Amino acid sequence: MTAAPFTQIGRALPRKEDARFLTGAGRYLDDIAPKGTLTASFVRAPHAHARILAINAEAARALPGVVGVFTGKDLALWTTNLRLAPPIEGLHPVEMTTLPIDKVRFHGDPVAVVVARDRYLAEDAAELVDVTYEVLPAITSAAAALAEGAALVDDALPDNLVSHQSFSAGNPLARQTEAARVVETQFDLHRHTHAPMETRGCLADWDRGREHLIMHIGTQAPHPMRSALASRLGLSENQVTVISPDIGGAFGQKIALYREELTVAALARHLARPVHWREDRLENLTAASHARETRCVTRAAVRADGRILGLELKLTEDFGAYCFYPANYMARVIAMILTGPYKIADYAFDVKVVLTNKCGNGPMRAPMAITSWVMEGTIDAVAHALRLDPLDVRRVNALGPADLPYRMATGELLEDITPLETLEAVVAAVGVPEFRARQKAALAEGRLLGLGFCSVVESTTYGSGFYKAAGIPGSGHEAAWVRIEPSGAVNASVGLMGSGQGYESPLAQAVAEGLGVMAEDVNVHMGNTDVAPYGMGSRGGRGATAGGGTLFLCAQKARDKVLAIAAGMLQINDTEGLRLFEGRVELMRGGAWEPTGLTLADVAKCAYLDPTNLPEGVDPGLDASLTYDPPPMTYSNATHACEIEIDRATGALRFDRYLVAEDCGTVLNPIVVQGQQQGAVAMGLSGALYEEVIYDATGQNLTATLADYTIASAVEMPNIELIAMHTPNRRTPAGIKGMAEGGIMGAIGVIAGAVNDALVPLGVSAQAMPFTPPRLRALIRSAGSGAPDIPRKERP
Amino acid sequence: MTEPVSISLTVNGATHDLVVAPRKTLADVLREDLGLTGTHVGCEHGVCGACTILIDGAPARACLTYAVQMEGHELTTIEAVAKSGELTPLQRALTQVHGLQCGFCTPGIVLTFEVWLRDNPDPDEAGVREALSGNICRCTGYQNIVKAVLAAAAEMRRGAGA
Ligand code: FES
Ligand code: FES
Numbered sequence: 027m028t029a030a031p032f033t034q035i036g037r038a039l040p041r042k043e044d045a046r047f048l049t050g051a052g053r054y055l056d057d058i059a060p061k062g063t064l065t066a067s068f069v070r071a072p073h074a075h076a077r078i079l080a081i082n083a084e085a086a087r088a089l090p091g092v093v094g095v096f097t098g099k100d101l102a103l104w105t106t107n108l109r110l111a112p113p114i115e116g117l118h119p120v121e122m123t124t125l126p127i128d129k130v131r132f133h134g135d136p137v138a139v140v141v142a143r144d145r146y147l148a149e150d151a152a153e154l155v156d157v158t159y160e161v162l163p164a165i166t167s168a169a170a171a172l173a174e175g176a177a178l179v180d181d182a183l184p185d186n187l188v189s190h191q192s193f194s195a196g197n198p199l200a201r202q203t204e205a206a207r208v209v210e211t212q213f214d215l216h217r218h219t220h221a222p223m224e225t226r227g228c229l230a231d232w233d234r235g236r237e238h239l240i241m242h243i244g245t246q247a248p249h250p251m252r253s254a255l256a257s258r259l260g261l262s263e264n265q266v267t268v269i270s271p272d273i274g275g276a277f278g279q280k281i282a283l284y285r286e287e288l289t290v291a292a293l294a295r296h297l298a299r300p301v302h303w304r305e306d307r308l309e310n311l312t313a314a315s316h317a318r319e320t321r322c323v324t325r326a327a328v329r330a331d332g333r334i335l336g337l338e339l340k341l342t343e344d345f346g347a348y349c350f351y352p353a354n355y356m357a358r359v360i361a362m363i364l365t366g367p368y369k370i371a372d373y374a375f376d377v378k379v380v381l382t383n384k385c386g387n388g389p390m391r392a393p394m395a396i397t398s399w400v401m402e403g404t405i406d407a408v409a410h411a412l413r414l415d416p417l418d419v420r421r422v423n424a425l426g427p428a429d430l431p432y433r434m435a436t437g438e439l440l441e442d443i444t445p446l447e448t449l450e451a452v453v454a455a456v457g458v459p460e461f462r463a464r465q466k467a468a469l470a471e472g473r474l475l476g477l478g479f480c481s482v483v484e485s486t487t488y489g490s491g492f493y494k495a496a497g498i499p500g501s502g503h504e505a506a507w508v509r510i511e512p513s514g515a516v517n518a519s520v521g522l523m524g525s526g527q528g529y530e531s532p533l534a535q536a537v538a539e540g541l542g543v544m545a546e547d548v549n550v551h552m553g554n555t556d557v558a559p560y561g562m563g564s565r566g567g568r569g570a571t572a573g574g575g576t577l578f579l580c581a582q583k584a585r586d587k588v589l590a591i592a593a594g595m596l597q598i599n600d601t602e603g604l605r606l607f608e609g610r611v612e613l614m615r616g617g618a619w620e621p622t623g624l625t626l627a628d629v630a631k632c633a634y635l636d637p638t639n640l641p642e643g644v645d646p647g648l649d650a651s652l653t654y655d656p657p658p659m660t661y662s663n664a665t666h667a668c669e670i671e672i673d674r675a676t677g678a679l680r681f682d683r684y685l686v687a688e689d690c691g692t693v694l695n696p697i698v699v700q701g702q703q704q705g706a707v708a709m710g711l712s713g714a715l716y717e718e719v720i721y722d723a724t725g726q727n728l729t730a731t732l733a734d735y736t737i738a739s740a741v742e743m744p745n746i747e748l749i750a751m752h753t754p755n756r757r758t759p760a761g762i763k764g765m766a767e768g769g770i771m772g773a774i775g776v777i778a779g780a781v782n783d784a785l786v787p788l789g790v791s792a793q794a795m796p797f798t799p800p801r802l803r804a805l806i807r808s809a810g811s812g813a814p815d816i817p818r819k820e821r822p
Numbered sequence: 823m824t825e826p827v828s829i830s831l832t833v834n835g836a837t838h839d840l841v842v843a844p845r846k847t848l849a850d851v852l853r854e855d856l857g858l859t860g861t862h863v864g865c866e867h868g869v870c871g872a873c874t875i876l877i878d879g880a881p882a883r884a885c886l887t888y889a890v891q892m893e894g895h896e897l898t899t900i901e902a903v904a905k906s907g908e909l910t911p912l913q914r915a916l917t918q919v920h921g922l923q924c925g926f927c928t929p930g931i932v933l934t935f936e937v938w939l940r941d942n943p944d945p946d947e948a949g950v951r952e953a954l955s956g957n958i959c960r961c962t963g964y965q966n967i968v969k970a971v972l973a974a975a976a977e978m979r980r981g982a983g984a
Pocket of ligand 1: 862863864865866867868869870871872873874883884885886
């Protein structure tokens with residue numbers, strides 16, 4: 027299927043942002059500094075778990091240039107607690123103060139804040155704050171958290187199991203008794219952190235006269251941020267403006283209102299001075315937000331031909347110490363969509379989320395990152411156990427065109443996806459028989475080559491229907507306005523906020539398509555809550571469908587009015603046979619579009635400056651607004667393939683080839699989409715191969731610098747070959763589906779497949795990431811020693 | 823260490839007389855005292871490369887340098903690269919092939935390669951990747967940055983030959 031013949035949507039336009047970013051003229055949070063701005067620096071806990079007995083800030087306060095030192099008790103006077111208590115079965119309600127008062131729960135927990143004239147002084151003073159602690163036992167693993175008599179991370183809860191849900195459809199246990207084999211496989215995805223190149227930060231400015239807070243903060247979701255700030259500061263939503271400047275990356279880390287940001291806002295109000303905070307890299311790596319650290323165990327009941335009759339999933343997530351999101355938020359999606367591209371009707375899951383003394387988890391680009399690894403790894407394990415070709419096992423289970431639309435066992439509806447097509451596309455591009463011959467020849471020389479495949483079904487746009495079904499309060503709708511100004515200039519706005527993806531061009535293309543102008547002539551304004559309409563912001567892969575879709579519909583609404591006015595000006599009865607094209611009004615005559623001589627500027631001039639000449643019933647001005655709620659869920663799909671070689675002596679892994687066939691429907695701007703595909707794959711690979719947040723047994727974070735939390739460089743990353751497919755979604759405006767997270771899911775799964783394919787001759791398999799060279803080398807050396815895997819907590 | 827001292831810095835061809843604390847990093851002085859906010863600070867410990875500027879024409883980490891060390895040196899920041907308002911071949915290539923996303927790492931990468939391409943006019947991909955390994959980019963996966971550097975090199979060779 028090919029996309030509808032759009033003229034603006036789908037153009038490979040360079041990004042509007044680039045010129046300013048390339049010349050150092052981007053404006054990021056730390057680039058804004060009003061006169062008289064004070065700086066905040068946080069005093070952080072050196073222990074994983076400890077009671078706060080006393081805080082002595084005398085020496086800090088005495089330092090010249092220090093304006094004040096404040097603690098949790100002060101903040102409790104100025105702010106309300108965060109209480110999360112959605113009505114979800116098995117989820118404990120939790121509540122936290124703005125800064126801890128009684129005890130700290132992880133290494134890096136903020137216990138006090140210093141405000142000073144500049145950052146150097148503030149940091150000096152923070153070192154002088156003397157906190158007396160009583161150290162408590164640190165819970166540093168999910169197993170320890172669930173052990174009998176374990177210390178409580180959150181004293182208000184009965185135990186550390188903060189969330190526990192199970193589900194069953196069909197009868198997976200009965201399928202196990204009928205099966206030829208039951209294959210059990212384990213997957214350990216380690217602790218990650220987002221590590222955007224720009225750390226978190228904010229600048230709070232309290233206008234004492236107007237009693238109004240202006241919060242400059244790089245945030246993916248400006249309006250929800252405003253709601254949270256207002257409610258926790260006891261202000262009305264008309265007393266807070268959130269302004270997001272350019273953002274140097276976010277990846278999910280810049281959605282929630284964090285404790286530091288709320289503290290800074292409260293201090294600006296208390297001191298009636300602008301207060302600024304930018305976390306340093308150590309704080310970002312240890313105390314901003316972590317992600318993943320999930321263990322999955324699957325049991326697949328299979329027929330002799332590899333057909334999966336039933337599947338069970340047991341999932342345990344180590345959530346860290348604090349919940350800024352409902353604790354089941356990420357894990358639930360994994361369990362909901364696990365079966366992805368396969369027909370599996372008998373399915374059960376058991377999902378446990380536990381609190382530990384680590385930095386709290388949040389959604390990181392692809393909160394459901396582990397999903398495709400677990401499903402595809404299960405398929406590979408089935409193939410291995412039954413001595414079948416892994417591709418044949420995929421084919422015998424795959425959803426084909428005739429199976430769609432398909433209602434998954436969990437109730438999720440899949441439609442307009444093409445998993446079998448993307449699989450066959452990469453299989454053909456790889457040339458599997460040729461690879462197998464190369465692999466065999468290499469093995470004869472003692473070299474280890476591996477080939478992996480990973481199909482991905484990516485949940486992209488979460489509509490309100492999904493939230494409702496999940497019991498999570500909130501909405502998936504989006505809002506937009508489109509204004510044609512008296513000169514004919516086009517302004518538009520939407521509730522999203524980009525964090526580097528490059529929204530400005532693709533969203534201008536959505537407006538331009540809906541309205542009938544050139545994308546170059548549209549300016550989309552985002553990030554200022556006084557300008558943009560209340561939308562739900564950027565998360566998941568909703569930017570294109572929710573943001574672009576809403577703008578497209580809103581622009582069509584504006585176009586209808588433009589044409590109504592034009593019809594009046596042309597003295598024709600209706601708008602049938604009229605169109606706006608590249609800013610000119612055209613008339614269909616004898617099967618061809620002909621110019622009328624009218625332009626958008628002429629129409630705008632009439633609408634604003636000559637309203638008595640408007641057709642009857644048409645109000646002055648050209649200002650449309652609209653909200654749109656996408657379907658409960660939209661899905662994109664892809665298949666990744668990669669060829670690797672592992673150096674037997676060093677454990678180093680080299681990419682020989684990396685391919686992705688991806689079907690993400692109608693694409694607003696192929697350049698931006700390609701950038702997201704490449705970036706997501708690289709982030710997934712970097713995480714799977716190199717990055718790891720490591721805590722020692724006492725809960726000390728050992729990865730507090732970028733030399734310890736190692737992000738892949740250009741030397742380690744492959745070039746990615748893309749095969750683009752575009753099956754439109756039938757339910758969304760313009761057939762848009764969304765994307766940008768699936769690359770992570772595919773990368774994690776495909777690298778595991780390729781590594782394990784390479785290790786087959788050695789009789790070992792890798793089940794715990796990251797696959798760093800020392801770990802792979804240890805695994806290779808363990809071959810024949812009977813050790814199936816190396817302990818994952820061992821520091822390489 | 824905290825008592826401010828008078829220094830004179832030459833940045834992008836202009837001389838500035840400043841009073842700064844000896845412990846203040848060059849990155850902070852450029853950004854806060856001179857308002858040159860195109861130099862970004864991503865780690866403050868020398869790993870990410872976002873703060874890369876040119877000291878006497880050679881790339882260096884502004885976060886690992888004290889401003890007071892810089893008297894008598896020529897400093898160049900991103901603000902000086904597209905001098906006439908016209909992008910350089912490298913900057914043009916970066917936008918044409920989408921070699922940047924959030925832009926936070928971009929100034930450091932531009933300055934690194936403006937110099938590197940002068941010394942390596944006919945690079946291969948492995949060489950570019952090696953040279954790029956001192957700059958972390960969390961967004962792009964590097965592929966398009968590498969492509970842009972190679973395209974800029976080709977463009978510059980054509981320009982030089984013409
Ligand atoms: S900020 Fe200087 S290298 Fe990261
Ligand atoms: S473009 Fe965002 S870090 Fe490189």
